[in-house]
Amino acid sequence: MASLPAKVPLSEIRAELPWRLPVPQVLWFDAKLRVWLSAQDKPAPLAIVIAGTGSDGNTKTISILRAALYGAGYHVLTMPSPTSPEFIVSASSTGVPGDLMRDGKDLYAAMQEIIAHLPRKVRITDIDVVGYSLGGANAAIVKSIDATEQKLKIHRVVMINPPVSLFSSVGRLDRLFTATIGPGDQGVELLYRRLYAQIANLYRASDRLELDENFLLSAGAATLKTDAEFSQAIALTFRLQLVDMFFIGDLYAKTGVSTDPAHPPKVGDSLEAIQRELRAKPFAEYFTRVFAPYYLKRRPDATSASLIASNRLDIISDTLRSGGDYYAQTTSNDLILNRRELAWLQDTLGSRIVVYDHGGHLGEIGDRQQVADMLEMLSGGWPRSTQ
Amino acid sequence: MKAALLVVLLAAMLDGCASQVLSIRTVPDQTPAADNAAAAANAAAFAEAAAAESANDSPQAAQEAPPLLTPADAPSMYTYDPWERLNRFTYRFNARFDEAIFLPVADTYGRAPRPIRAGIHNFFGNLAEIDSIINYTLQWRLKYGWRSLTRLAINSTLGIGGLFDVATKLKLPGTPTGFATTLAKWGMHPGPYLVIPLLGPSTLRDGVGFLGDYGTEYGINVFNLYRGDVSWGLGTVNAVDQRANVSFRYYSGGSPFEYETVRFLYVRRRLIEDEGLRAKEAVKKPAVEAPAGK
Numbered sequence: 244m245a246s247l248p249a250k251v252p253l254s255e256i257r258a259e260l261p262w263r264l265p266v267p268q269v270l271w272f273d274a275k276l277r278v279w280l281s282a283q284d285k286p287a288p289l290a291i292v293i294a295g296t297g298s299d300g301n302t303k304t305i306s307i308l309r310a311a312l313y314g315a316g317y318h319v320l321t322m323p324s325p326t327s328p329e330f331i332v333s334a335s336s337t338g339v340p341g342d343l344m345r346d347g348k349d350l351y352a353a354m355q356e357i358i359a360h361l362p363r364k365v366r367i368t369d370i371d372v373v374g375y376s377l378g379g380a381n382a383a384i385v386k387s388i389d390a391t392e393q394k395l396k397i398h399r400v401v402m403i404n405p406p407v408s409l410f411s412s413v414g415r416l417d418r419l420f421t422a423t424i425g426p427g428d429q430g431v432e433l434l435y436r437r438l439y440a441q442i443a444n445l446y447r448a449s450d451r452l453e454l455d456e457n458f459l460l461s462a463g464a465a466t467l468k469t470d471a472e473f474s475q476a477i478a479l480t481f482r483l484q485l486v487d488m489f490f491i492g493d494l495y496a497k498t499g500v501s502t503d504p505a506h507p508p509k510v511g512d513s514l515e516a517i518q519r520e521l522r523a524k525p526f527a528e529y530f531t532r533v534f535a536p537y538y539l540k541r542r543p544d545a546t547s548a549s550l551i552a553s554n555r556l557d558i559i560s561d562t563l564r565s566g567g568d569y570y571a572q573t574t575s576n577d578l579i580l581n582r583r584e585l586a587w588l589q590d591t592l593g594s595r596i597v598v599y600d601h602g603g604h605l606g607e608i609g610d611r612q613q614v615a616d617m618l619e620m621l622s623g624g625w626p627r628s629t630q
Numbered sequence: 631m632k633a634a635l636l637v638v639l640l641a642a643m644l645d646g647c648a649s650q651v652l653s654i655r656t657v658p659d660q661t662p663a664a665d666n667a668a669a670a671a672n673a674a675a676f677a678e679a680a681a682a683e684s685a686n687d688s689p690q691a692a693q694e695a696p697p698l699l700t701p702a703d704a705p706s707m708y709t710y711d712p713w714e715r716l717n718r719f720t721y722r723f724n725a726r727f728d729e730a731i732f733l734p735v736a737d738t739y740g741r742a743p744r745p746i747r748a749g750i751h752n753f754f755g756n757l758a759e760i761d762s763i764i765n766y767t768l769q770w771r772l773k774y775g776w777r778s779l780t781r782l783a784i785n786s787t788l789g790i791g792g793l794f795d796v797a798t799k800l801k802l803p804g805t806p807t808g809f810a811t812t813l814a815k816w817g818m819h820p821g822p823y824l825v826i827p828l829l830g831p832s833t834l835r836d837g838v839g840f841l842g843d844y845g846t847e848y849g850i851n852v853f854n855l856y857r858g859d860v861s862w863g864l865g866t867v868n869a870v871d872q873r874a875n876v877s878f879r880y881y882s883g884g885s886p887f888e889y890e891t892v893r894f895l896y897v898r899r900r901l902i903e904d905e906g907l908r909a910k911e912a913v914k915k916p917a918v919e920a921p922a923g924k
Contacts, residue, residue, distance in 0.1 A: 247663045
């Protein structure tokens with residue numbers, strides 16, 4: 244673990260964005276974009292951190308990066324993923340997430356709006372962007388947009404465990420779900436039963452009277468031991484985020500997969516049956532039944548194949564190759580990358596990528612080496628001359 | 631008192647409003663270094679306890695312990711929620727109240743010096759020991775009842791009216807219980823899921839339990855704290871203190887299915903706690919009821 248500061252000040256910022264689409268009744272709580280700021284009390288560079296798929300701007304991973312960056316003297320602004328429920332409702336211009344360039348433009352617009360309205364005492368000398376997982380790809384796209392628009396003058400970007408092809412990464416997570424949990428919703432039920440029995444047995448054996456958060460954290464760690472169990476946890480977490488995105492995208496695109504477009508659900512209505520139904524569906528179904536119909540209608544020249552191709556990081560490959568300010572950190576055993584994609588990243592970024600030999604997807608975040616390397620990359624000291 | 635409270639509420643609501651586009655609210659500082667240390671300590675304590683338990687596993691103890699639960703024993707994934715429509719509206723009301731009033735006030739309270747907050751927290755914790763003693767007695771778990779009684783005695787005297795938790799320092803940590811657990815111990819099932827206004831997720835049984843606890847406190851009315859002029863303010867401070875000590879945020883991840891998730895987790899947690907109550911009973915029975923040779 245890298246050494247972390249004792250105290251990090253934090254403000255929660257809610258932004259009402261002028262281009263927000265009408266908010267569906269059952270999503271009333273997502274009307275404002277929530278971002279988080281840790282400001283230095285002197286002029287400093289701003290590091291914007293973008294969360295991974297489906298995540299809000301204040302996750303555990305974000306907290307680690309925030310602490311490391313704040314400790315190194317940055318103002319830190321952390322933002323949700325453009326695929327998170329809150330972002331889709333409050334900041335998306337489509338309501339149908341998953342298009343790398345479209346999401347990037349929405350994210351870029353939200354950044355401008357927020358930075359323009361920050362209190363004057365937050366004095367920003369430079370802007371860098373860090374993103375993990377899908378947020379890494381978002382970060383690179385945002386910088387490439389900024390390179391032509393020049394509204395923020397983003398300096399450097401560090402992508403941590405980015406995907407290369409959105410759809411092939413997601414496909415791998417779907418296959419992981421089928422392989423470790425099983426197709427459909429029965430696998431989820433079996434997994435739940437096993438976990439319930441394990442945690443109940445641990446609890447009965449312990450001398451505790453109350454099942455508190457500390458116990459649950461420890462019990463969770465005790466039930467997650469084998470690689471297979473970790474894989475299940477990753478696959479399930481991802482699937483649950485996909486369920487949120489699927490439901491909201493379907494609601495906005497009016498594609499009628501889980502809800503009747505003429506009679507959208509209201510506040511008192513149960514959503515459990517919808518959740519159960521969507522939990523059994525892989526991302527491929529989101530693509531064919533919500534995403535593709537929506538975009539094909541609006542982009543006459545597009546085909547399903549072109550939509551998939553436009554969701555690859557190589558749409559900005561020239562920029563990544565020649566622009567010196569794009570950096571990446573990943574691991575040789577990241578499950579969202581195959582060998583070819585990792586090789587592509589290495590070839591494209593050259594000395595601006597570091598590949599750790601352990602950590603899997605995001606497991607290296609917060610390690611002493613990862614933090615030190617990230618800070619070097621952001622400050623322009625990478626690659627180190629000693630290397 | 632009421633006027634003062636109103637001023638605090640208004641101050642908290644206005645606090646930090648900046649521009650129209652952004653509303654900015656300062657939240658308590660993050661303490662990453664300390665959090666890491668605490669997480670490591672928690673993991674170590676858990677591992678140590680697990681090791682101690684497995685070392686204690688004599689063949690005899692294994693025989694006395696109830697059989698382990700199997701996945702087939704797990705309750706359904708779905709929750710009995712016949713009042714769902716009303717519950718969902720209450721949930722939304724609670725989320726809005728929390729966002730607009732409860733949480734800002736708790737955050738403001740969180741900026742008071744730590745010793746003051748600890749004193750307030752300990753004070754209410756100490757008063758709650760009375761209810762714990764009664765309920766442990768009703769549950770016939772006299773060992774814990776005795777512990778609560780000892781804690782009450784120590785903290786009310788050495789701890790200066792409960793402001794300091796001396797007992798925990800003397801290795802007597804608090805183990806509060808309430809009427810809901812008593813009902814569970816008596817064999818009552820959780821019943822329908824119930825979202826209580828201002829209080830949050832509950833079940834019919836836990837709701838009755840809450841009323842029971844309140845009734846007990848009201849009935850005993852220690853130092854006239856629960857019926858006198860100060861009861862209203864005191865109840866508010868207690869509620870704010872409790873909120874400040876819970877990290878839950880409504881809709882922090884923005885999920886459309888948060889109601890389902892919270893309901894699932896709340897009821898599962900209570901059911902596992904019930905399993906714990908039953909397990910301890912099963913271990914005790916042979917020792918208490920059927921001593922050899924009687």
